[in-house]
Amino acid sequence: MLLINSELKNLIKGKVSYDEPLKRRTSLRIGGSAACWVEPSDKEDLKKLLQVIKKEALSLKVFGKGSNLLVKDSGFSGVVINLETPHFQKLVFKEKRVVAEAGVSLPTLISESARHDLGGLEFAAGIPGTVGGALMMNAGGKDGSIGPLVNWVEVMNLEGDTIRLERDNLEFSYRRSNLMGRGIILETEIRLQKREALKTLSMLKEVILEKGMTQPISQLSAGSIFKNPPTGPSAGELIEQCGLKELRVGDAEVSYRHANFIVNLGTATAADILSLIDKIQLTVFQKHGVKLELEIEIV
Ligand SMILES: Cc1cc2nc3c(=O)[nH]c(=O)nc-3n(C[C@H](O)[C@H](O)[C@H](O)COP(=O)(O)OP(=O)(O)OC[C@H]3O[C@@H](n4cnc5c(N)ncnc54)[C@H](O)[C@@H]3O)c2cc1C
Structure with a gap:
């Protein structure tokens, strides 16, 4: 080095x-x-x-x-x-579209869109990522995800060339995109809908209120730990049915609010979280025969 x-x-x-x-x-x-x-x-x-x-x-x-x-x-x-x-955090609105650079935070994208009387991203309320991370993960929830709104994505490949990937070359599925391995996401164009700011704000409030009641939003977490299985009960339901809420390793704990969240109570280590993940996967497999797949990425 x-x-x-x-x-x-x-x-x-x-x-x-x-x-x-x-x-x-x-x-x-x-x-x-x-x-x-x-x-x-x-x-x-x-x-x-x-x-x-x-x-x-x-x-x-x-x-x-x-x-x-x-x-x-x-x-x-x-x-x-x-x-x-700042160079990677610009937003340019054109009629019902926005070109958003990768470093813009989703909350900023949503609130700036609302300021332009544009909506369509309310499903992403409460997701604390950037545009780059949201595209890579096809971030979303039960009411939608970002992928279907994307017209194109510009990336810089590892050789340093800038390439525009058009809609037809992009694939988005549940918490996954084919942007992985394509290089650094620079910017994207997203389709929005005409919507009065006040209407958007009330929709956002509803989503945030619901999340506040069902998720540990004031605690340290990485959102959902596991993907939901393609069929049957959700990951959270499976974990809860195993009685694992509040199971703890060190300062890492399965949230009492939502069993698919692991929270850091203060001094948790990655080893604590990984050990908790192992215990959850083993117990859910033994009880339900389901192998839970990670949604979070280990670096
Ligand atoms: C409280 C809480 C609630 C959450 N709720 C949700 C939810 O409802 N729905 C949901 O989908 N997710 C949710 N998440 C998870 C997370 O916020 C999303 O996955 C988000 O999109 C990640 O964005 P990020 O900027 O933090 O990306 P990071 O976590 O930093 O990175 C995620 C991936 O994207 C890659 N990446 C990031 N930027 C770029 C770039 N410019 N170019 C290339 N690769 C890049 C990283 O290398 C990594 O592979 C939640 C997380 C928390 C903490």
Whole structure:
């Protein structure tokens, strides 16, 4: 890493830091450090960074808000890229569409759309991610997900070329997209609907109120830990039926509000969360014969 230290400091205009604690970069507030954390200041910066990463054969991970990630206690030995810088946080509204850059947060996208009397993203209320993370995960809920609203996505591939992926080349399914492995998501165009701001606000309020009653929204979590099985009871129902609510390992606990959430009560480690995940998967398999698949990603 010594070589890369000096090289990156000279090359990159944006923020470069070493041994960056990833704990403060995830919603679970868990995990070790990244060898290197970079916030490129523009596309040229990002391109140069990707060239160094390729030349040095370094491992690479993009972080949005880290709200779907569990970072291991040993941390990440490569370069983490984060696009939450002004150059990657622009929104441009055109009639009933918005071009949103990857570093924009979903709450900002939703509230700015409402300010333009545009709605259609109410299903995403309460999802604390960025546009980049939402596209990668096809974020959504029971009332919809982001994928079907997307016209195109622009990515920078690992060679540093910018490529526009049109609707026909994009695939979105339950908490999955074919953007994985395509490079860094830069921006997207999303279709919206004409809707008065007041109407949108009341719809958002309803979604948030419902989530507040059923999910541990004021505690540290990464949202749903497991995907719902394709048929039958939801992951939360299966876990609850096993009597696992409030099961605890260290400071990691199965939420009493929603059994598909694991909360960090303060000092939980990644090892605590992983041990709890193992116990849940084993118990649910023994009782229901269902193998729960992770929705969160382990880094
Ligand atoms: C309280 C809470 C509630 C939640 N509720 C929901 C919900 O209702 N529905 C739902 O779907 N999710 C939910 N989540 C999970 C999470 O917020 C979403 O998956 C969100 O879309 C992740 O966005 P992020 O920016 O945090 O991405 P991260 O967690 O940082 O990353 C997720 C993935 O996207 C990749 N990625 C991020 N940005 C880019 C980019 N620019 N280019 C390439 N790859 C990128 C990362 O490498 C990683 O693979 C919830 C989480 C919490 C904490």
